[in-house]
Amino acid sequence: MPSSTSPFVLPFPILIADIGGTNARFSILVDANAEPKAFETIRTRDFESLDAAIQNHVLDHTSLMPRSAVLAVAGPTDGDAIDLTNNDWVVYPRRMIADLGFDEVVVLNDYEAQALAVVALEDDQLRQIGGGERDPAAHRVVIGPGTGLGVAGLVHAASTWIPVAGEGGHVDLGPQTERDGEVFAHLERIGGRVSGEQVLCGRGMVNLYRAVARANGNAPRFDDPSDVTHAAETGSDEDAVETLDLFAEYLGRVAGDLALVFMARGGVYLTGGITQKILPFFNQTRFRAAFDNKAPHEALVGEMPVFAILHDRAPMEGLAAYARTPSRFGVALESRHWTR
Template sequence: MAASPERIAFPVLSGDIGGTNARFALIQDEDAAIERIPTLATADYATIEDAMAAAIGDRPEAERPKTAILALAGPITGDRVQITNNHWAAEPKTMIERFGLSDVILLNDFEALSLSLPGLGEDGVDPIGDGIATPHGARVVVGPGTGLGAGALIHSRGRWVPIPGEGGHVDLGPVSPRDFEIWPHVEQTFGRMSTETLVCGSGMLRLYKAICAANSVEPTLANEADVAARGLAGDDPAAVETLQLFATYLGRFAGDLALIFSAYGGVYLAGGISTRIAPALKSGAFREAFVAKQPHRHLVERMATAIIVKPDPALAGIDHFARRPTEFGVELEGRWWQG
């Protein structure tokens, strides 16, 4: 095991790299405020290194990063990491050579999100339901976006330990009679039905089309943004049901993870979709599906659920780790490269 470093070399370039957007920030030293850089579209750059160069710009040598800590969608394995739902691949040795870095650390994107959870505070979340988070209880973060990500954070021996994974790809099966009506019409992904098949941006449109097919009507909406907008407006019955079932399936998945990790520190929803459809998530369907875990409903009812409203929480998580690495037990074997 490669333990977390006791100190990180500053300045630090932090990055949250997803399928569609790349968000960067610079931290000049342990006491400096985080400097957020305007979001970059991944489609506008041939490589992640080109995007990093755009983020760094023409800063003087003293302000150029010595360390890069990047959160990537997908598993971190080997010296070349393909980013999920993205044409980029991260090659830390190339980054070290091109930018003169002393260190490159790669994290899973939801691992970085989980690092932000202890510092969210009351202003950083929008509660769903009546659960109460315990200070040192395990925490789970879930986020539908381009895909469906998940991660956990546990407190052990005085440190917060993130647990990365690819939980969004677990199987999703029908439960209610309505599910059984809809399921035959769902377009599968990769030859199977995972939770991500329906609980992500493209999954929302996939679910809408399946509902229309089950109702024997032609779909009239062409993208997930329209489905969300019409569902929230309440003027398209299929879109309204899409949001209700989207919230239900997200609640089932989040409740499963809550049981797995005994998440008495809370379950947190991240990403733009969660904030955009917050009224649907707070309408009751999400929370009811979350707690419907008989015979352990009484346990899950105690657990807090909330939407993260703090801006760029993955960058905030990297910021916490960079300034205070000894407070976290981050596994860095095979994920920390030095120049």
């Protein structure tokens, strides 16, 4: 039955899984000191259910029989039937215990796992953008443009790291400059407003590109974010180039706001599929100028470092860190921890 007792120790071996709308990643952690045994990334559409994926892709191909499972899923994580965002799978923890042989199952939000990762990653898995120096015991923020705009905080209190997942990607984003006004007039809105996610994700990038093109009196040429980024990288479309410059600026504005909300002296961390794809031509100067432009607190924000996460399986590192030593993290387990 669900338990809220913490801290606790999960029995090894432990299956860890990062389950998104499109892909799922699995590893098995044999003990607290071992490196995870990783399995190939799969497309969720290739399997009827999560249970089928675990059985056919993991358990049928190893002699290691995990006793526990720690899952990170894109969607709300409470209840005995957990629906996933942008994915037809439903997670049934009780069924996993009954049918797959687990003794315990813990389900976390995907951005909780992203937040946990920022205390597990090595320096060579990060790239600093601009100045600032990290306070190793201070609060942190993770922001990730991908399918949507994911946001989470990591609060340090009572010698414990506490992930705070929410819907910060839906904060308002408004125009500041005359050029912003010209572009924002053409942005698609939801409920009459422009949120961060309306611009700072895959479909948001297309939304921004179309607005830029129309503000320039041009017919938009692209409907896919990968086409926009390729055109920007090659310089073959001026509207696409401006789109990526504005994308960097607007991401800097939202990231700077979140840095102030959490007083993120431990750093702001950029993650998500889009971040890694555009990083080679990401306008870091424009991003950092927008990040720092928080009058009257420019000096305060300027001292906060920003890092791009280079690790393509960062949430798995966060899950592994949590699975090894759950007591290090203040993860609320009520209605998210099932036992045999």
